[in-house]
Amino acid sequence: MKLSPIAVQLYTVREALANDFTGVVKKIAEFGYLGVETANFPGTTPKQAAQLFKDLGLTVCSAHAPLPIGPQKNEVLDLAATLNCSRVICPALDRAYYSRVDQVHRACDLINEANQVAIENGLSLGVHNHWWEYEPVEDQYPYEIMMERLDPSVFMEIDVYWVRVAGFNPVEIVEKWGQRAPLLHIKDGTALPGLPHLAVGEGIIDIAGVIEAGKGVTEWLIVELDECETDM
Numbered sequence: 001m002k003l004s005p006i007a008v009q010l011y012t013v014r015e016a017l018a019n020d021f022t023g024v025v026k027k028i029a030e031f032g033y034l035g036v037e038t039a040n041f042p043g044t045t046p047k048q049a050a051q052l053f054k055d056l057g058l059t060v061c062s063a064h065a066p067l068p069i070g071p072q073k074n075e076v077l078d079l080a081a082t083l084n085c086s087r088v089i090c091p092a093l094d095r096a097y098y099s100r101v102d103q104v105h106r107a108c109d110l111i112n113e114a115n116q117v118a119i120e121n122g123l124s125l126g127v128h129n130h131w132w133e134y135e136p137v138e139d140q141y142p143y144e145i146m147m148e149r150l151d152p153s154v155f156m157e158i159d160v161y162w163v164r165v166a167g168f169n170p171v172e173i174v175e176k177w178g179q180r181a182p183l184l185h186i187k188d189g190t191a192l193p194g195l196p197h198l199a200v201g202e203g204i205i206d207i208a209g210v211i212e213a214g215k216g217v218t219e220w221l222i223v224e225l226d227e228c229e230t231d232m
Contacts, residue, residue, distance in 0.1 A: 184210065
């Protein structure tokens with residue numbers, strides 16, 4: 001089975017980046033990663049980072065950023081242009097949006113509004129999940145509401161670990177989202193809240209099953225660890 005290219009979410013190595021952004025990104029390229037997903041730019045600027053990525057042959061597969069609406073609109077659009085990146089991803093909305101069904105509806109409205117801005121500027125907008133999108137609210141699951149209310153052009157970046165923390169089978173969720181989930185966040189661990197993550201392959205997540213479920217759809221497998229029991 002031919003694997004999708006593998007990137008790393010730079011949030012994973014945020015502390016190391018703050019000390020030596022250039023050196024850490026060079027190591028990432030040496031390890032064999034083909035792409036990066038950006039979050040913040042400790043110790044550098046988006047312009048400097050973009051040049052570094054280009055020099056090392058690393059594709060910026062996506063960028064985590066605020067929704068491109070309101071006062072942050074131009075900042076987000078400029079970031080995407082600087083990074084030569086066509087995919088912008090909302091890393092998370094305030095968890096309060098998932099406390100009531102009407103608030104989930106409001107979240108979808110905001111995302112759809114931002115999506116229209118993205119489309120008008122030649123970008124694709126995605127949403128990254130945590131566990132709360134997969135926990136019931138008023139006898140409904142937020143992710144199912146999102147499937148119905150979000151414009152079909154909004155894509156999902158499924159974080160398979162948080163899906164498992166919420167009690168769902170990531171393989172089934174990847175299959176359920178289908179063509180709407182071209183990016184997967186790959187992380188591993190015990191899936192017990194509050195415990196550090198483990199290196200991919202050392203936890204309970206069915207990584208091979210996830211990859212198989214996304215076959216023909218997944219464009220990037222993006223490794224991310226929030227915090228780990230071993231060296232990041």
